[in-house]
Amino acid sequence: MRFLIRRLATGVNSSIFRVNTARHASNDAQKKEPTADNTSEMKVEEVRKNIMVEKYGGITTINIDRQTSRNSLDESTLREIEAAINAFDKDDQSKVLVFNGEGGSFCSGFDLDELGDKGYYPLRDASLRMRRHPLCDKTTIAAVSGFAVAEGFELALSCDLRVVEETAVLGCLGRRFGVPQSMLGARMLTSLMGLSQALDLIITGRLISGKEAHRMGLACKLTATGTALGEAIKLAKSLAKFPQNALMMDKIEAVSSQLNPNSEESMRDEAVMQSLLGGAIEDMKEGVKKFQAGIGRHGKFYKLTEVPLKDWELEESLEEIQVTIDKTNENPKDDKK
Known part of the structure; x- marks a missing residue:
């Protein structure tokens, strides 16, 4: 249904809205029509030409949807992202913003075809909002899957937190074609991981996996392939409950x-x-x-508000089990000596 609406919206200048229930972490989650009983779960989805903006409670997601070019950023897409960020800033009900890329890739950077047609400055000017740090006063999270390279890498770095899939690919891929860091990515990399490691990625342009990004300190959480968005939303919900x-x-x-x-x-x-x-x-x-x-006594972070957790928020929970081995009868021969 989403992609059908997406195709219908392509030739329309004005935004299209539809209402449905919240998208869960699993792709096969069933959807219900909104009723008086489930208005707390109701979500408004705005379909623009190149992005989709979804709202669920205090969480807003911006989903880049240019899948044929691995979600590259042209001038139109950058303008839409800027407008969506500004709307999020002004929305008193929205507390956490999650960036996501549709179709398995986060963002592949500037659209090089448009860069060749229009030149560098129109794209750079359209991305000025992403040069503000912090990107938003409220919390921002990047759900990184697939490719997050060039300006897509910088967009992920602009966010406060990054949930990165193990098989994600990150790096300053614009180095191959002489495209400089356009959103202050060099400053952010240096701040996040130190000068030596930052220079390694900036100068060589080499790509790193999600696992290596986590080891370098660029990811707050490393997750399995296909789960970045669900884990990012779970994290966003845990943050939205705080004052x-x-x-x-x-x-x-x-x-x-x-x-x-x-x-x-x-x-x-x-x-x-x-x-x-x-x-x-x-x-x-x-x-x-x-x-x-x-x-909240004894350092507890749960039950700070009266919002019950959904089943999908509880998946993949880990419990630590301590095993004690009784060594008293481990060597009976030694006891006879």
């Missing part, structure tokens, strides 16, 4: 200390943090009351 003012303040301060020292951006970040402080104090008062009532 957001203090979370945003701490995130902005951390990013600014690395990427925006002594700049106009750092001044903007300081102003944003001051505006969040009043709300953070109110959240803190409520947090103290919850703690005094017994919620």
